[in-house]
Amino acid sequence: MTGRMMKRIIVMRTMLKKTAVIILILITAATAVSAAGTTESTRDFLDGVKYYNEENYPKAIDAFAKIAAGGIRNGKLYYNLGNAYLKNGDIGHAILWYERAAKLIPNDPDLKFNLNYALTFIKDKREEKKNSMFGVLFFWKELLSQRTVQWTGLILNMMFWLFLTGQLIRRRKQLKMVSVFFMTAVGIFILTACYDYYAAAVSSARNKEAVILPSSVSVRSGLSEASTELFVLHAGTKIRIDQEKNGYYRICFSEGKIGWIPKDKAGVVEG
């Protein structure tokens, strides 16, 4: 081996060592930053629980809201925020956070109980929705959450293809009846899940679900406080936002009851 080659190998080894040290430092720093963030969230969470148990609800709200503002999306955290707002007498925010929690943990019994309790404080009577053909055909969608439909579809799909793979390996002819049954079930769940994704995409673009926040808000015919008051909604009432313009939302309470409200008067359930 020549001296020149030896020199090259030594330089390369030194560079590799340096690179390894830099990567190690970066990994350690990232872990430390992440751990610091986690520790702060944990402290805020424990403070929130402590304040709540001491019946200091405004401070509990601040603590939980700080965690949520940090980007943590968790049904239990949202449930706690709903509880703190409800105990603080703020029906609008309580129902908003319960509804947000229901998107993540729809089958949680505590959440269902507290949300039902909070709904008894709403002053506006919901106007009955007409049954759509979709609602009649896919009545079972009301019973299963979006998450359940997705995972049921995926698990059935996995079982179906594993069954086919097994048949292939054992060199057996595929059983037609079983395959058709499996394929139908998989098709229904997978297509429903895809429809849910589509509906969520359309809904987030055009039709946002929201909740009225102040104790009462005038729904007006135009985008100013001088516009004619059409009707009044109260805290906790669920609405749909179909347009946003100049700091105002055009909202729909029920068929035929639409109008404009300032943006800060409504909280969007899923933004």
Next chain:
Amino acid sequence: MAAVFFILCIPVAACALDAQAVVDKSRIGLDDTVRLDVLVNGDEADVDVSVIKDFNIISRGTSSNVRIINTQVSRETTYQYVLLPLKEGQLTIPPLKVARGKETVYTRPIRIQVSQTGPRNLAERDIFVQAFVSKIEAVEGEQIIYTFRLYRTVQIDSARLQKPDFIGFSATEIEGNRSGESIISGRRYAVAEVSYVLIPLQSGKLEIGPAVLSCDVRHLGLRRSHSFFDDSFFNRGRWEKKVFRTEPLTVNVAPLPPHSSEVTFSGLVGEADFRAAIEDNEIAVGDSTTLTLTIEGSGNIMDAEEPEITLPDGFKIYRDAPEEDVKLGNDGYAGHKTFRIALVPVKEGDFTIPPIRFNYFDMAAKRYKTIASPAFSIRANPSQEKTQLEVFSADAIQNRPPVDRQDVKFTGRDILPLKEDLNALSHQQALSFGRFVFLALLPILLYLSAGWFLRFMRKTDDPARVMSRKAREALKDAGHPDISIEEFLSLLYKALITGICATAGASGQFAKGASLTHAEAEEILRNNGWADDSIQQAIELFKRIESARYSGWRVDSELRETLLADTRHMLRSLSS
């Protein structure tokens, strides 16, 4: 009326989006309306009319028009507004912003001359409107009744009332419009009345804008002849669109005086009575008794907060949602609000609940007033479960009366507690569409991979193993009782020759199950090191099968079993 339109504006921007604003009149009276049309070429666009401050928009509508000229299709959308001037003088409709997608154009301003018209003396009019409030001096939260009246001596149709905005007030219409008659300066007027209850939400000088009534008024004409056709049955008169407006009103709202009482202000402004009652003064530990607080009177009863209750130690409390029965009448809101609180003693003893005090602003006395309930005594006895322990026997169980089962009802209402697990801090990632599709396609990929792998494996299978497997399969099929003699012998033959070929790992013509002569079979076995007696047995069996197959032997079940057993035995020997 023939509408003569004055085109006063042209679009400033000469782009694909084009908009024009036109009005039907440039000079009007204070009680007249002007029609504004915004003409937009093509599809719908957003017209911003919030900049119109000198006029009230009393109605709006949209229409579209499609024209086909020389196979060219063009579309025009018209936004129609009916405007009512708010004052006299030279008023302006400012440039209106018209936007569609990223395109924006502005119309040019339009000036309208508004002058005072019509007789000023009310009694000279056939029809006029008035508005007044029950109080022009009020305090924050006090109820004020706003009344709008229409006086008329002529027939009207299609009446539409646009109420004022009531900025600074919470306004609710009092259901049930009233009508009657009134004589003013000797003229008999039919009177219709609409009322609203207003609650000031802030202090200061609050202005209530004009209420606007638009309607079609019937004019019978002044000439009276005695012609047959002038009979009222035939003379339907002439209908004219008119707009009437009340004078604006001002209410001076004073703030509530500073609250100095040690009892918390409930928020109620009005006249009220307060009562408190307890359901049962003597209960067992763990049982509940209901404390009922009732606030009754007039004013914003629904806003009244629950009075503070000081409970001795040893009680748990469960609040029910408050019940409201507040009705809106001609004098405003009146009714009652009831708070129910379930009290559950957790230890034995005699307890006293001190007087419960309710504080509100009394409108009659113009000061804060406190009403106190009497003190309540509660005796909590030991729990019956503890003292009444019974010794159950079989007789006692048999002779006891049937249990009267009851629905379980809530005795108190509260929410369930917080979730204190730290997993509330984990981020719940929703299953994205991309991941969902990936997970759905994953088993399909697995299936396809398995298919490719098996196909590859089949291609690379050892010919000896393939032949051996074929021999076993043929033998297995030959053992099936339902097949014919010809099929049976054919399968035995195939099993034997593929078995012999398998010993040599032969392929090609033998692998396809082609025929084999005795000499070829013997050569294959000999080349692969088989002993002479084994070769002899194999060839012997070979000949027996061939003889049965081609020489017309009668193959009974016994021979069939023998041939099958011998072939099975031979294949085992060959594969070992």
